[in-house]
Amino acid sequence: MSRICSITKAKPVKGTSILRSGKAKKKGGIGTHVTANTPRIFQPNLKTKRIFVPELKRFVTVKLTARALKTITRKGAHATLKKAGVI
Numbered sequence: 001m002s003r004i005c006s007i008t009k010a011k012p013v014k015g016t017s018i019l020r021s022g023k024a025k026k027k028g029g030i031g032t033h034v035t036a037n038t039p040r041i042f043q044p045n046l047k048t049k050r051i052f053v054p055e056l057k058r059f060v061t062v063k064l065t066a067r068a069l070k071t072i073t074r075k076g077a078h079a080t081l082k083k084a085g086v087i
Helices: 066-075 077-086
Strands: 014-019 032-043 046-053 058-065
Touching: 014 046, 046 066, 058 066, 058 077, 066 077
Parallel strands: none
Antiparallel strands: 014 032, 046 058
16 A cells, blocks of 8 residues: 555655754854755655444544544544545
8 A cells, every 4th residue: 555644645755864064153163064965755654543433333444644633533533534535
């Protein structure tokens, strides 16, 4: 399965890790300089959960982010999953 949230559609994002060296000017140095730009990938905080939907009287297994889990807790399982098109 792909690393995509079923509700928020969050997916991995490309970025860079910047390595700096040197001492800051205000601390008495000659300033910091970027010495390396390393590509990296930011992964979403995904969890695979079995959620019970009382309206359907069954469990639904979904892959979702921690943020989406908070949304389900706040708005309810049936409403959130239906709006996302999962059920």
